Amino acid sequence: MKDFDITRRRFVEKSLTLTGVTALASTMPVMSQMAWAAGEAVKAYGVTTAQPRDWSLMEKSVGIKVDYTPTNADIGVFMRDVISNDLGATHDIFIFDGGTEDILGPQGYYAEVIEDHPQLTLWERTPDAWKRADFLRADDKQYSVPVIGNGDAxxxxxxxxxxxxxxxxxxxxxxxxxxxxxxxxxxxxxxxxxxxxxxxxxxxxxxxxxxxxxxxxxxxxxxxxxxxxxxxxxxxxxxxxxxxxxxxxxxxxxxxxxxxxxxxxxxxxxxxxxxxxxxxxxxxxxxYYKWGHGASVHTKALDRGNLDNIYKLLNYFLSGEYRAYQAKQRGYAGPNMDLGVAYATENGWSQEDIDLLKWTEEKVARKFEKPxxxxxxxxxxxxxxxxxxxxxxx
Amino acid sequence: MIAASARTRSHTRLAAIAARLSPARLSVPTFLAAWVFFVILPLLVIVVFSFFQVRSYRLVYELSFDTWQSLIESGRWMIALRTLRVAVTMTVIELLLAFPFALWLAKGCRSKSAKAVIITLLTIPFFLDAASRIIIWRAILGTNGMINTALMASGLVDQPVSWLLYSEFAVHFGMLGTSFPTMVFPIFIIISLIDDSYLAASDDLGASPVQTLIYVTLPMALPGILAGIIFTFVPLMAAYIEPQLLGGGFVDLLGNSVDSALQQLRYPMAAALSTVVVALLGLCLTAFTLLTRNRLDLSTIFSTLRQ
Missing domain, CATH: 3.40.190.10 (Periplasmic binding protein-like II)
Known part of the structure; x- marks a missing residue:
């Protein structure tokens, strides 16, 4: 039934794609799908605060482009966009407060995380306290990668x-x-x-x-x-x-x-x-009212030939560069803060900034001890x- | 001969059909059809939606009274009554303030430039975003705001007056500026249209200014008053910015409740609340018609405009 799920957007897309592919095939017969996909931007939709203030740092260090559509923390708007507005037809990654996977995972909107994907190099060393948190899993399946978190009081x-x-x-x-x-x-x-x-x-x-x-x-x-x-x-x-x-x-x-x-x-x-x-x-x-944002891949993105870039972005959320800037600019913690401290040290950040990163980790660790x-x-x-x-x- | 007779009969039939299809005869059915399609049908859809359910952020098309039951149990129905009370109170206050002001502006203010400036000033609320206009009052009415600072400094009070903000008073106060122009403009226009010779005749016949006001000006201004009441009362029933920004969460009105339901994609609850609003407006109109049936005929009230 899902195979015949033709929406207006998909119909137009398919028609245009067919025309485009025909034209391309006649002019560039040797261009492979992978080569074409290498320059494809990852389209993400999520809460404003999950994005770094400057994506160009990531573009330089990871070598991919991100087209980010920000939204606020309104769960109703988010659910409407994913379920009713079929945003998965155009967007690859969704970033929101953990908990949406309880509904969107089992219903087939979020794909399970491919934990052994070659581009997800930091997954193994990410502590279970973050990556196995309830707010990233549903029905014993991993639907999201941890991004940021805090304990509100x-x-x-x-x-x-x-x-x-x-x-x-x-x-x-x-x-x-x-x-x-x-x-x-x-x-x-x-x-x-x-x-x-x-x-x-x-x-x-x-x-x-x-x-x-x-x-x-x-x-x-x-x-x-x-x-x-x-x-x-x-x-x-x-x-x-x-x-x-x-x-x-x-x-x-x-x-x-x-x-x-x-x-x-x-x-x-x-x-x-x-x-x-x-x-x-x-x-x-x-x-505390402990929360964490998770990044999930939409099931429709699995067939778009851009999975390597998508997983490069997921891996970036676990990296030292992202962690260091999120802690410095917003005061948010997240997994692998030790990598954040190492990044700050290697890149000559001031001792005050480095101490701030350490304090952010200590602070959140202290909060997360509570229920x-x-x-x-x-x-x-x-x-x-x-x-x-x-x-x-x- | 026969052909001529047939042609005549044919012409007569065409003329009869043309007469039936004349714009004058078509206008009422066309208007009614458009009214049903654009107004009644959406309202019926809203009512039907209130009997559906939402599960896990998806609308389930199964008829149920659950939404209406929770509307009562959660006390949301009380919001409808509070909204009605606030809307009626504000409409009465605005009418009492706007009528003398409109009367002065239309008949008392002789300077054309002053009149132009005042009319321009009255349009300001329509140009500014309501939230940015209203949020300013927080800095003025708060415990550390301008008014409390002045009251404390003058020694009139020992402690800041807390009810100035985050109270029903604050919500009413915030609505004053928003709703004043919608009440003033229709009354001002209708009073401006009253021929000065009627007022002069009343004066010549020995009527006091109060008698002229009651027996000449007021009856002739009724269409404007009625329009002012409608333009003021109806938006007040949907007000949500003033209660949200100045009510501090203690003065929730229907608009806020609908907003809260929509945030959770609870469309049936929003539909039920909207149904309550429409029903309340219908009840108000019915009550108004019944109360004024011997004194005010809505079908002829606007005939004063022809005089």
Whole structure:
């Protein structure tokens, strides 16, 4: 049935290809498919932050070109583009928050990673903690290659909770949800994937609610979690329920709030305005909303004769150059940070930059010791979204 | 003779057909057909969609009441009521502010250049992106914003006034500027069309300014008021930028709820919420018609424009 899956785009493509091939065959009879494919750009579609700020470095070191289409972190848009808009017909690699493979892998959109592909030279030495993570696998099959990752918690002004200003102490989520000192000055993310899961993990950790997976709540689990949030909302714990990254930065920079379950880069940007270490991104007691981006090859890309270049790009995501620049420019960690440090040293980076890479690795390793991984596409998404509306409407 | 008679009969039939196909006779059925195709049919599709389901980000064409059940259980139906309350409140506030302003602009403001400047200023909201216009209020209404800083500095308050931002007050306040022009313009235009001789005649006959306002200006301005109410009320039912930016997540309206459902590709839920909006608008129109049936005839209200 799949063989007869003719869409309008494919029909036009096939017609044009047939015409083109006929014309080429008459003029260049000796040109092989492999030689033609060698100059083919890899077409990638994924979250903006997964791409390096400058692809030319990669082009120079790996010798391939990448045509990258960025998208935001909206799971609905991503799923719509892959499933309904058939983006696999034009794009080879998809990079998104781990978790999409649970749906797109078994349904035939993502191809399994060819672990012994000759161009995936760094796969073997990549630690299992990264490459075998749940968020890259489904049904015991490997669908994605790790790209970047972090553990999200909250940012805070240390003086508002009388905390150590060096930021190394663990701050409990209890402060976020129930701290009297900051009552009415806490901002909580409107994204239920993040806030609902973090609340569930907090309640699970303290034995308040029996929860199996904080990132994928059943109706029976979600209800008491939301009841708790409603109680805290009515008690006046939250100042605002924010939406966007820019809002996170603004809330911190204006000192409208004392604590916020934001992304780490928001605290970096706020500190640029407020001064170094004014806002601390927390190490927590109960755990983190740990996430990781994975890169997956679309099944339709397997037959396009460009697989070597595709796997060269996958391998680049595991390399020292990519790791070093992602850590320096965005503060994100990922697999093989030791290669990142080696790259920085070999290329004469300053000691400060090298120390930053080492600190990024230590920081993420410390966070990853704690429990709880996020899920981008939980099975109970409908239930969780409905329950979250109950919180918003309370 | 026979051929001439046949030709005459044929001409008569053609004339009758031509008369039936005249633009005047065709316009109503054509309009109704277009209305059904472009408006009613999509609405019916939306209603039908609300009875389907989404599983693993795919639409499943199986009829079910699940979406409507979760609409009630999750409290999303309460958003509909809140949206209606906010929309009605804002429409009334805008009408109370816009009518005297439009009356002054149309009949009181004698300087043509001042009038031109004011009309130009009123169009500014249409040119600026709503989000960039509204987000400015955060810096003004926040706890460390301009107003709170001034209040604290003057000693009027000891602590920042927190309800200025992230509250229903803030949402209403943000909507004021957005909806004001849509209420003012139709009223201003209709009052401008009122012949000054009617007002002068009322004055000559001994009516006070208030009596002239109630018995002459208001009835003649009704089409503009009605248009202003519609142009203001309907967009307010779909407002989502003000609640999102100034409500701080505490004042969710239907637009925000639809947005949240669409982010998860929950098309049936978005369709159900849209059905609720249309039903509410229908209810409002029915209630309005019933309440005004003895005082206001919608079919003749615009006849004042011919005077």
């Amino acid at each position: 909250f940012g805070y002004f240390p003086e508002s909770i009388d905390a150590n200003p060096n930021g190394l102490d663990e701050i409990p989520w209890t402060t976020f949800f129930e701290g009297e000192a900051i009552k009415g000055r806490v901002a909580i993310d409107r994204s239920w994937l993040q806030s609902l899961s973090e609340t569930a993990n907090y309640l699970k950790h303290h034995g308040v609610v029996a929860i199996e997976d904080p990132a994928d709540l059943t109706a029976e689990e979600a209800r008491p979690v939301v009841d708790f949030l409603i109680e805290r909302k009515r008690a006046g714990q939250f100042r605002t329920i924010f939406t966007a990254f820019e809002e996170q930065v603004q809330l911190l920079s204006n000192r409208e709030i004392d604590m916020i379950n934001c992304w780490e880069p928001a605290t970096k940007e706020a500190n640029e305005a407020l001064g170094a270490n004014t806002v601390i991104y927390a190490f927590t007691v109960e755990g 709880f991984w996020c899920k981008t596409a939980p099975v109970n998404a409908d239930v969780m979204e409905d329950e979250w509306q109950r919180f918003l409407n309370a």
